[in-house]
Amino acid sequence: MNQAVFLDRDGVINEVLSHRVKFVNKPKDFYLLKGVGPAIKHLNEAGFLVFVVTNQGGIGLGYMTEERLEMIHETMTDQIAEFGAVIHDISYCSHKPHADCPCRKPKAYMLERLAKKHKVDIGKSIMVGDREPDILAGKKAGCQTVLVNAREDETYGADAVFSDLEHAVPWILQNRIMVEE
Template sequence: MNQKAVFIDRDGTIVEDVPYCNSPRKIRLLNGAGKAIKRLNDQGYLVILITNQSGVARGYFSEETLGEIHNKLREELDCFGAHLDDIFYCPHHPSEGCTCRKPSTGLIERAVEKHGINNNLSYFIGDRLIDMQAANRTGCKAVLVPYAPPETDYFKSDVTPDSRPSFLAGDFTAAVDWILADAAGEAAVSVIIPTLNEEHNICCVLPRLLRVPGISEVILVDGKSTDRTVENALRLWPEIKVINQPGRGKGNAMRVGFEAACGDIVVTLDADGSLAPEELPRYIEPLFDGYQMVKGSRFCRGGGTSDMPLFRRLGNFIFTKMANLVCGCRYTDLVYGYHAFRRQILGSLCLKSDGFEIDTEMYIRATRKGLKVKEVPSYEAKRMEGAGKLRSFHDGARILRTILRESVHG
């Protein structure tokens, strides 16, 4: 069986979530759902609706009415040239203990048998953990929507292994973007973490990172720590790739990590706990929508910081305005190290910096090369323990020299 499919939930996934929807007039497609389903149709995926509809057993509507609702849904999709290849629903009450109500797998199994579907080539998009469970139990990759970072129920809940999605998506369109990239082998994610004597902080960062779906590898570039940083990292994440940094400085560590990364997407994360691993999906998602780099900003709407004294805010403001003026950038935050990018762009950036100025160098060169860059809001917390490595005036001078150099030689 080589037929591939995308199973989709209904309410809250492709249509507005109306509790016990009992009329075709209440069906409203979510923005972008029709076009996204059309893309799946065009790529040869069967698109199959898998939905619990206990409203039948509860007496809120009949199966005949449910059929009319689904006919209306088909009509709505037809306006976009999209279609559902089949619909499977469970009409039973949760107390009946049937084998078809999600998270049970009966509906998916019926679809597989009817259409000759290969689950290893297939995906499931849903908005609840029971959808993820049904997908994982049948061998499909699961995508959870909508994802509202960083304060989302997913990260607040106790997620069991069979409830874990393969990816968190902001909406149905983003889910389809990821599915098509993953199927093409272009969705692997490498996370680079430079470290130097962060034995306590790494014990907080890695468990949080472990909860983020879709990470292919984590590379810890250690700058000759004299404490238990590496030992603690290996204990918490045995598969972590540890590289002993040959040089000095954050920029050198990042460049070493970039060179070692195997993922299609590379993300940088600090080891001090100031950058939230839970935000990582918001950096990755735009890269499946045509962007080549995504950078965080503490000063665009939705961002913030609790770790920046006034004189550093002023310095960042001046550096950002200067880079925008003399280098043609349009950034709101120049000196911030949370970013993600397509690994294939590294060759064009030719990064050389060894210190904290590497972020500035990267952002300016991305603009100069005409790369498609997106800023996303990010919140910077105070580092958890210990003293930071940034030396405000020394590193500020290096950042200034980088801006001036790039303005002349860029």
């Protein structure tokens, strides 16, 4: 069985609600956060599969198309590859917020689907997010959880809290649970 780190996208990997960009609806709006490329490379080198699980309600609301989202994700993977890092797979929910679909975080479906597809021991994996729905999805899936870039003092019950992904990596590596093949 494999071990994975599931990453939310906006606010964990890239800027959102910043001085440069409000929402990422076009590839030109994608700005990788400082330290993310090397952080993902460290996770890759430690043997983790790295996945992105992201709510993208902008599709359901008509702000972008799935084709545009694919272009944004291509921009993301290209920028991360510049650091020698790899995202192994991406799962997204395109439904409107409050649509009560089965895949939107805080539900665990995206994590569970990726875990099944890639033979991941989800109980020995980690979900990293910047909002409560990310932490709740990780908890529901049975992962350890890490909160980064928190906008409030609330931790949402995360197992660990850090300023950003780069600073979370040492904790993730230290708390790695060895997975039997």
